[in-house]
Amino acid sequence: MSPSPSAHAAETSGWTGRPNHRRWLQAQADALLRQFQFVSIDKAGGFFDLDIAGQPRRETQIRELVTTTRVTHCFAIAHMMGWPGADALVRHGLTALWDLHRDAVHGGYRWQAGPGADDSKQAYGHAFVLLAASTAKMAGFAEADAILADVTQVLNQHFWESDPGATAEEFAADWSPISNYRGQNANMHLTEALMAAFEATGERDYLSKAESIADLIINRLARAHAWHVIEHFDSVWRPDFNYRGSDMFRPQGTTPGHALEWSRLIAQLHILGGRHKSWMPEAAAGLFRQAVTDGWDRATGGFYYTLDYANAPLIRDRLWWPCCEGAAAAAFLGQISGDAFYEGWYRQIWDWSAQRLADPVHGGWNPELDDSLTPRPRFFTGKPDIYHLLQSFLIPLYPAEGSLGEMVRRLG
Numbered sequence: 001m002s003p004s005p006s007a008h009a010a011e012t013s014g015w016t017g018r019p020n021h022r023r024w025l026q027a028q029a030d031a032l033l034r035q036f037q038f039v040s041i042d043k044a045g046g047f048f049d050l051d052i053a054g055q056p057r058r059e060t061q062i063r064e065l066v067t068t069t070r071v072t073h074c075f076a077i078a079h080m081m082g083w084p085g086a087d088a089l090v091r092h093g094l095t096a097l098w099d100l101h102r103d104a105v106h107g108g109y110r111w112q113a114g115p116g117a118d119d120s121k122q123a124y125g126h127a128f129v130l131l132a133a134s135t136a137k138m139a140g141f142a143e144a145d146a147i148l149a150d151v152t153q154v155l156n157q158h159f160w161e162s163d164p165g166a167t168a169e170e171f172a173a174d175w176s177p178i179s180n181y182r183g184q185n186a187n188m189h190l191t192e193a194l195m196a197a198f199e200a201t202g203e204r205d206y207l208s209k210a211e212s213i214a215d216l217i218i219n220r221l222a223r224a225h226a227w228h229v230i231e232h233f234d235s236v237w238r239p240d241f242n243y244r245g246s247d248m249f250r251p252q253g254t255t256p257g258h259a260l261e262w263s264r265l266i267a268q269l270h271i272l273g274g275r276h277k278s279w280m281p282e283a284a285a286g287l288f289r290q291a292v293t294d295g296w297d298r299a300t301g302g303f304y305y306t307l308d309y310a311n312a313p314l315i316r317d318r319l320w321w322p323c324c325e326g327a328a329a330a331a332f333l334g335q336i337s338g339d340a341f342y343e344g345w346y347r348q349i350w351d352w353s354a355q356r357l358a359d360p361v362h363g364g365w366n367p368e369l370d371d372s373l374t375p376r377p378r379f380f381t382g383k384p385d386i387y388h389l390l391q392s393f394l395i396p397l398y399p400a401e402g403s404l405g406e407m408v409r410r411l412g
Contacts, residue, residue, distance in 0.1 A: 016334075025393045032390055033079040038074075045100040046063030046093075047093070055376035063110055064111075069128035072135075073387065073405075091143065097109065097133075109121065119174065126159060127167075127190040164236070165213065183232055192265055194210035198272065199272070204273075204310075222262075226290065228309075253315075255305065260292075271336075292326070293306055300371065305317045316370075317369065324353075328392045364389070394408070
């Protein structure tokens with residue numbers, strides 16, 4: 001059985017203040033950037049996904065909007081850190097967003113590009129377009145301005161619903177509705193992107209929208225369910241407890257990793273402009289404590305991917321990204337509060353992740369372990385992500401005063 005994080009409570013020196021741990025974090029971030037920098041660019045447009053060995057998956061010509069935006073966002077951060085060569089990936093990504101993913105006829109950004117691609121317009125994807133453009137603007141790329149203005153207009157015209165104060169989910173290429181589904185996941189990532197856009201531009205409307213989404217999904221809905229983040233809703237934001245979509249993006253039940261992610265985002269939102277919102281610190285703490293209480297496997301470690309509505313494990317697989325979000329949230333909340341509870345969890349999450357998820361052969365992390373903690377490609381294959389990992393390594397290195405992009409812009 002894993003030791004309780006309270007075992008660390010008596011230690012007063014947090015890991016994030018220790019030079020050796022900070023060197024470990026930076027070395028992990030550097031290795032990840034090296035892994036993606038030289039093999040990701042597809043000269044035909046966009047970025048390759050990587051296989052388990054960290055090599056380009058050339059067998060498919062489909063380019064994912066999420067991949068294009070996340071790589072662009074991460075290398076914009078790297079550029080601000082002074083990473084040589086990062087600018088080439090940022091410019092390549094911005095060009096792909098404008099020339100490959102943008103729908104010049106109907107407007108908006110296609111979920112996929114390439115032969116037989118899914119050309120739907122997804123709120124999730126548009127949130128990441130806003131994030132990538134905002135971070136690239138922070139990094140000084142003039143090409144980001146047109147994308148930032150364009151995606152803002154698209155979000156306001158097609159996605160934003162002023163009555164609930166949140167975003168619609170999905171449309172066909174011509175903007176005809178696909179479903180009445182509403183989901184918290186797209187809104188969560190839009191909250192992250194809206195805060196970055198506010199930091200990049202100073203335009204208050206971005207921050208007001210972020211506060212509106214957070215109030216609906218967290219202050220009202222998650223609070224009413226003991227700080228469990230309800231994932232799926234109908235068109236008027238009534239919870240749909242029977243919904244099951246794609247297990248990758250819309251799995252049934254609740255997702256502890258999203259509660260961890262929200263806990264950091266709520267704390268960041270409180271810092272940026274919501275200090276008058278007295279509910280935010282309570283919510284951030286409640287979300288984190290709920291997630292580690294219900295979502296962590298006390299026997300063998302790691303966060304279950306999903307829980308049912310009685311808080312029992314539903315999909316028992318341990319994915320990499322909830323651990324990334326847990327470590328980042330623990331560092332952020334711990335810095336704000338000084339509570340040793342977060343330091344204990346910060347250490348426990350990294351201890352388990354470095355031992356179980358890190359790939360010592362090919363670098364990076366294995367994205368998924370089964371219930372016996374054996375790697376397997378059930379939902380994700382290869383090395384599917386730079387975004388969650390890079391942020392988890394870098395967020396603990398910076399002050400808890402805003403988004404990672406803004407902190408790197410200020411401090412390098």
